[in-house]
Amino acid sequence: xxxxxxxxxxxxxxxxxxxxxxxxxxxxxxxxxxxxxxxxxxxxxxxxxxxxxxxxxxxxxxxxxxxxxxxxxxxxxxxxxxxxxxxxxxxxxxxxxxxxxxxxxxxxxxxxx
Amino acid sequence: xxxxxxxxxxxxxxxxxxxxxxxxxxxxxxxxxxxxxxxxxxxxxxxxxxxxxxxxxxxxxxxxxxxxxxxxxxxxxxxxxxxxxxxxxxxxxxxxxxxxxxxxxxxxxxxxxxx
Numbered sequence: 001x002x003x004x005x006x007x008x009x010x011x012x013x014x015x016x017x018x019x020x021x022x023x024x025x026x027x028x029x030x031x032x033x034x035x036x037x038x039x040x041x042x043x044x045x046x047x048x049x050x051x052x053x054x055x056x057x058x059x060x061x062x063x064x065x066x067x068x069x070x071x072x073x074x075x076x077x078x079x080x081x082x083x084x085x086x087x088x089x090x091x092x093x094x095x096x097x098x099x100x101x102x103x104x105x106x107x108x109x110x111x112x113x
Numbered sequence: 114x115x116x117x118x119x120x121x122x123x124x125x126x127x128x129x130x131x132x133x134x135x136x137x138x139x140x141x142x143x144x145x146x147x148x149x150x151x152x153x154x155x156x157x158x159x160x161x162x163x164x165x166x167x168x169x170x171x172x173x174x175x176x177x178x179x180x181x182x183x184x185x186x187x188x189x190x191x192x193x194x195x196x197x198x199x200x201x202x203x204x205x206x207x208x209x210x211x212x213x214x215x216x217x218x219x220x221x222x223x224x225x226x227x228x
Contacts, residue, residue: 046216049216
């Protein structure tokens with residue numbers, strides 16, 4: 001069975017500061033890992049995905065994530081937070097890219113002006 | 114390309130009623146998955162359809178069912194609604210051409226409120 005754990009249900013950072021959202025996974029097979037973002041009253045938007053091609057994955061809106069097998073982690077980072085980054089972020093894992101996704105519990109990101 | 118569309122966006126029903134939600138995938142996508150999002154349980158997989166066949170199913174009671182049509186559009190049905198069925202129901206589509214490299218793209222969801 002696969003699972004993901006997101007540490008910190010709420011994270012607050014100042015505008016311009018580093019954003020770090022944590023995700024650890026558990027998988028019996030090489031996983032496919034995803035980060036999605038959800039704005040209020042909207043669906044999920046794909047930020048980036050890891051499919052074993054490269055350990056450092058760059059996504060949209062300046063976000064990136066690094067796959068670390070030794071730490072079973074896939075943390076999401078952004079060098080400089082913007083007010084528009086305020087949203088809920090979900091880490092997800094699947095066996096294949098389009099097989100059912102198992103989501104973490106989400107991290108709500110608040111940006112302090 | 115137009116994204117995944119879901120109708121209706123909002124629904125209010127009463128306990129015991131049934132409801133049908135609709136999802137139109139991205140043009141050319143053949144796989145449609147459904148997820149339920151609630152504050153208590155988070156995002157949970159309901160089922161996936163590919164070429165009109167259910168390919169995978171989550172751990173939900175039989176009151177939750179779905180189907181897919183030949184044009185890849187999908188519907189999900191919930192019968193005998195319970196208060197706990199109040200949730201945001203999300204549909205996701207993928208091309209399913211190559212399972213490994215594929216990605217699910219989500220629609221805006223249908224917000225179901227059961228009174």
